[in-house]
Amino acid sequence: MEPSLVSDKEKIGVFACHCGRNIAATIDTERVVEEVLKHPAVVHAEHYEYMCSDPGQELIETAIREKRLTGVIVAACSPSLHEVTFRETVKRADLNIYKCEIANIREQDSWVHENKEKATEKAVKLTKSAIEKIIRNEALSPIKVGLHKKALVIGGGVAGIRAALDIADAGFPVVLIEKTATVGGHMAQLAETFPTLDCASCILTPLMSAVAHHPNIELHTLSEIENVEGYVGNFHVRIKKHPRYVEPDKCNLCNECENVCPVAVPSEFDEGLSLRKAVFIPFPQAVPSSYLIDANACLGMSPLICGKCAEPEVCGPQAVNFDDQEKIIEDDFGAIVVATGYELYNPTNLGEYGADVYPDVITSLQFERLLSPSGPTGGIPRRPSDEKIPKRIAFIHCAGSRDERHQPYCSHICCTYSAKHALLFKELVPDAEIHSFYIDIRAVGKNYEDFIRRVQEETGIHYTRGKVSRIYEQDGKVKVLGVDTLLDERIELEVDMVVLALPMVPFQGVKDLAGKMRIQIDGNNFLQELHPKLHPVESATSGIFLAGAAQSPKDIQDTVSQAGACASKALGILTQEKISHIPTVANVDEENCSSCRFCISVCPYRAIKTIDDKAHVEEVLCEGCGICVSACPSGVIDLRNHTDKQVGFMIKALAGEI
């Protein structure tokens, strides 16, 4: 056994943790201490029951001060758990945090082995390996850079509105961008909201108005993300703003243009249940409060063809502007909130339910519009086929959710909104007969169970446990083929209308957006949070936060809470004077770089570029993953505190050679 070459200045302390029985049951920590004390650089070693506890940390601090330690090894659990804890400990004793390393003898040793003798031997090697690393560690300081104290919020639904208002109220400028012509999102379409039955417009439109008038909020509707570059604190974003063709400042909402427009197309706001003109306002309370022209539907982008709406006797204020152009807006932001929301799953994918064939098989959002006082039937639900008021109606739960052939997840809100639909419908049509086909009632949320119970007790709704197999039409009647799994009976039910409780899916284009922003999506295309419990609103890209149904199906309560959390996280960045970044980043020996650019192609963070034809690492972008280090054919890239030399000695220690 050769002693490893170290400067005699290094004085290392080793602290082995029992982790209760987690480690001590399989590893003889006393022997680990004895063995590592043989290393020439180790001047102190001890073991303790819970090193992460306050008395445990105190042991480390005292040893650093008394023995003037230059480095600390904690042989304990995974660094992902307590590296931060122990680095804070050594910092309190005035030791550089990069002179503290963890030897993982729990997850990588005691938890996966049974033989105490061999596990102890491995623990010794793991600890010695960490010693070989730390004696060659540099004392580093975090990289500091300036930042832009401005936030970008993508998506103008209730999540984006809430996040934008919270950040703006704290005194920071916010740019809010929305893909459609108005803020408000799906919530603006809803009739009343469970479980309290607040009218959606009454609680949402004041927020929309606040966005329009807030001095710190710059709103861009009809806008999309074109490109995102940079990193936390310094995102450079290009926003594409589509032309509106009506100048919002001039438009006085007189609706004369709408009256003369000859084109009628299905209204998006009414989910296709009514028609709108090519020049239109999505709904009367839209923000910005202005008409716009749908260029795809309009006949007269050339005034030679139509152009009726632009005539002076029609548009008095001359707000119509056919020459409006697409604009690119470029700006810099310190933090970004992504709140791009959801769409309903396309019902035509459910062939057996025939939503594309039978007009009286409708979606849950369409039913919201039929229940809404501002809806296409003036708040009296009439079925689409013949405008009769339906008397017998069926709700199909889990229409496309919890289904391997469609969306495998539970869409979280359908049970409760279907109950709400039944209640509102019963109030409007008191002699109605309501059937609800469910698999399990999942009313998870504050006061939701009470709400379901109220619906069951007050509406006389028939809850039938069993999934519907097929919907078809016979003699002008809609027939539902189901089963009552509790009564062992098959059911063929004749109804006037069927409402499909379809799952929420992420908005189309989420993959494209996630790619532009370098954030991840999960198996169901929802935006992926960094950690489901500890970092539920952070994306894997530092400085980008996730709110609302874009992250997972959720109700308004959770959406607004998450939006507030995002605002708070964004403010945590915007209130800083400098952004800190880990210093353990890649470092290029530029003189010997062969300019092959291989490192650029493998870097997942786009952190490497060339300057004077030599690879150059943008340190704030580098996350220290080390891919470029192993990829570099010339071997001229090293990772700070993970140099090839260090790794070589670590391997030798593991192999028992030193």
Next chain:
Amino acid sequence: MSELAERVTEICGQNVYSCYQCGNCSAGCMFTDEMDTLPHQAIARVQKGDASVLEMDVSWICASCFVCSVRCPRGLDVAAIMEALREIKIRQKGFTKLDLRKTDLEKLPQIAITAAAQKFTW
């Protein structure tokens, strides 16, 4: 996993514990009137290891039309499970459910002959 469920999985490759008893198979099945228990209930019995399901006629009435398999939200091939139940019975020594020689083949529709092919033993 019950012994019966293991046997079913061995024969047809379906994990009956995926079933969450939504009843879609029973809702779509055209022959439930003739069955003494519904398809989803037969699966529940397999989950619990209740061998009495082998003595029921549910799997023998099954025509293997595959409506259940096509619509199962858990992606289970329910018709294959029914076939597995039949197989278990057929492989018991001395068991005879249908006697081909006594069956009037000319009167049977083709689909019934195809389906019945899995039910014969002689």
